[in-house]
Amino acid sequence: MTPRTRTARGGYRCAECGHLAMQWVGRCPSCQAWGSLEQAAPVAAAPTRTRVAAGAPTAPARRIADVALDSARSRPTGVSELDRVLGGGLIPGSVVLLAGEPGVGKSTLLLEVAAKAAATGRVLYVTGEESAGQVRLRAERTGAVHDELYLAAESDLGAIVGHIDELRPDLLVVDSIQTMSTGDADGTPGGVTQTRAVTVALTGLAKERGLPVVLVGHVTKDGAIAGPRVLEHLVDVVLAFEGDKHSTLRMVRGVKNRFGPADEVGCFELRDEGIVGMPDPSGLFLARFGGPPVPGTAVTVVMDGRRPLPAELQALVTGKDIPSPRRAVSGLDNARVAMLLAVLEKRAGVRLHDAEVYAATVGGMRVVEPAADLALALAITSARRDVALPSDVVVLGEIGLAGEVRRVTGVDRRLAEAARLGFTHALVPPDSGVAPAGMKITEVRDVGAVLQAIR
Template identity: 45%
Template sequence: MAKSKTVFVCESCGATQPKWAGQCADCGAWNTLVESVAPTPATPKRGVDPAAAYDGAPSGVQKLGNISSSEVTRTSIGMSELDRVLGGGLVPGSVILIGGDPGIGKSTLLLQVLAGLSNELPALYDTGEESLEQVRLRAERLGVADADLGLLAETCVERILALAKPQAPKLLVVDSIQTVFTEALTSAPGNVAQLRECASMLARFAKATGTALILVGHVTKEGSIAGPRVLEHMVDTVLYFESEQSSRFRVVRSIKNRFGAVNELGVFAMAQSGLKQVKNPSAIFLSRHEQPVPGSVIMVAREGSRPMLVEVQALVDGSQLHNPRRVALGPDGQRLAMLLAVLHRHGGIGLGDQDVFVNVVGGMRVTETAADLAVVLAALSSFRDRAIGQYDVICGEIGLAGEIRPVPGGEERLAEAAKHGFKRAIVPSANAPKSRRVGDMEVVAVGRLSEAIDAIK
């Protein structure tokens, strides 16, 4: 028997190298080359022709002006939070990749979705990690055991496509892509080559038949989807399940979406009967203290198209270390150090000998610069041991020159704060309305960091 040829594949970019090296020559990543069997053409062992699993649609050159621009028909999933993340619902022929930590609720959510849609359109759920009996037990726990849903326990992609074709599903879920393999390759399931080829075959099937395809992906210890990044480029939408340990709340975030806005957010709560939608997520990210608390500031974050109230807490305490600690859970840690330097330079308040801890309540991750002003004023409030008004809301970006820069979606943020009963908002001058009021809420416009500090005295 001829010896199999091996190559080394980069887990970061998918490039192949003839021999191992510490650094990938294509993308420059270190220690990402793994040994893999070189793909070789082979006849499927079970006599299944992959090309015969679906009928490819003929293609041809068309003029841009002759292509119809009719609105894409979407199918509502039945969960408004998930519909929001997807951009309005499922698009026929779209490929969705969803990843998250083990046990976070990916399979639970998808089983609920499939059961809810089974009466409207044919759906097929392929599980490569569990037996059909295990899926049945979960369905009984979720109260959807009587759903008209097709189940399949298969890991060979040729078999999946061959069995799916006569069923003609409009929604196909493969849980998970790391367990699926093609008989055309001799490498093990989960290998870079297997992931790339299996995802490509499933995506071609979805595009040719108009089937909405959902792939479940494992994540690495860093939180990214395991496998080559080319996997994320091949799909239309990438969703991430996020949650803090011991928290019952789950956040579904859109990282990529060819049919809608990115960075959209859907909030769910894990209950005994499955995942429940949180229609008013602002309520779970606010502590609502009975009395004003030093170091606590309310800001309006904007995730995608949704404004959402979150609570930023800071604790400033004298440091016993030579290098005081700067810890940020939610905001960017590097930006925290920069903001403290701006506070010293343009606010005249130095925290060089203080430990500074910043946290966003509820495990929310806030990456936008609109949180700058809230973080600085929360740290200042804790340092002075003087509480900011309980019904004050703050947002704004801080520049290195001490200026308060405008943030996108200022009107929506102010409207959200006024809707929840806040009485005063401290915002950048460019975001303040001319009347300086939004409903019953007073709007304080600030142009410099020193003005914002004076506003909370």
């Protein structure tokens, strides 16, 4: 019996998922990606079962214990908050993708990284979005001018490789990957084919020469990284640069990291002189820390990845007998706040259905984890009854629909951070462990019971 063969056919193949369609469509029927279908060459008839010929290995296989680790040691970038997210620094031959919204400060941060790295080696900064003069102006403003920092305004991959051969840099920064193109691939710059081809070439170059490469990536309007999904699989590290345009707070969040934890967060503050790392960002998140207590405020500690961060929640409850009261939320999850208001009214007897409720965070922080439920409930009740909580109290706990207070993860790390900031009393769920030295803890089992103390 002869093996089954496939017939020759062409069509259009999706560049992201590989789906084959007989005619071109604007959206892939399989992965729903837009503009990803490209004309595929006809496949010659061939047996489906083929034998792969053995080839010569590029290097003999070695026992894993004999593999040297010197080439995999991280080298600090000079920016401590970025090193925290990277897992200690840049690995030789690694490719890092930093993605974020326009204007959030990606180029400013990487220009500072390039200047710090130039103190210990040669750095090549390639820009495809700005002219060399524009980058020099930013460098003058942020103090990122160094003799070993070289700048090239290029968008062709061949020209970039020529610069690398001439300069032999110790670090390459490409701003941005969507502006680069190569003559070996079809399509326009920024398209799926070009972006993938350039990334594959730069990744191979990095591995071959042991050159760390940092790529700047664009994001779409829904926050996803622009370009093919395979882009995130090709690189070693994916970082998300986040920040509110109305706040000076910026966060670098690890999304993927082959060399360290993928849930670390680095905090930065955007200033006129550039971006400055913030090892202790509590001043941004605690508006009235150390001041007199005010009704409608409560402090909690949230876990952003592996990092405990203090968060001040504020609430304002105003009006009475309003037919259609307004609920406004900033920095919190709308659905979570609405559920919490219903639990407070049903389980704790706090009258809120006829009053307007406003809830927000301080410093542009986004709080979505349930561990902040009890703190928000105390802030709302404090605002409703116009009674301030003590300024030295920190609150932790998730609230269920039955009004019970549930345990949260990382209580010991949260309480340690609160104790470091000077808080002496904590309201925590049952069985939360031992309090740090100098801190008193009170276990709370039901939200109604603790709210009875606010009169």
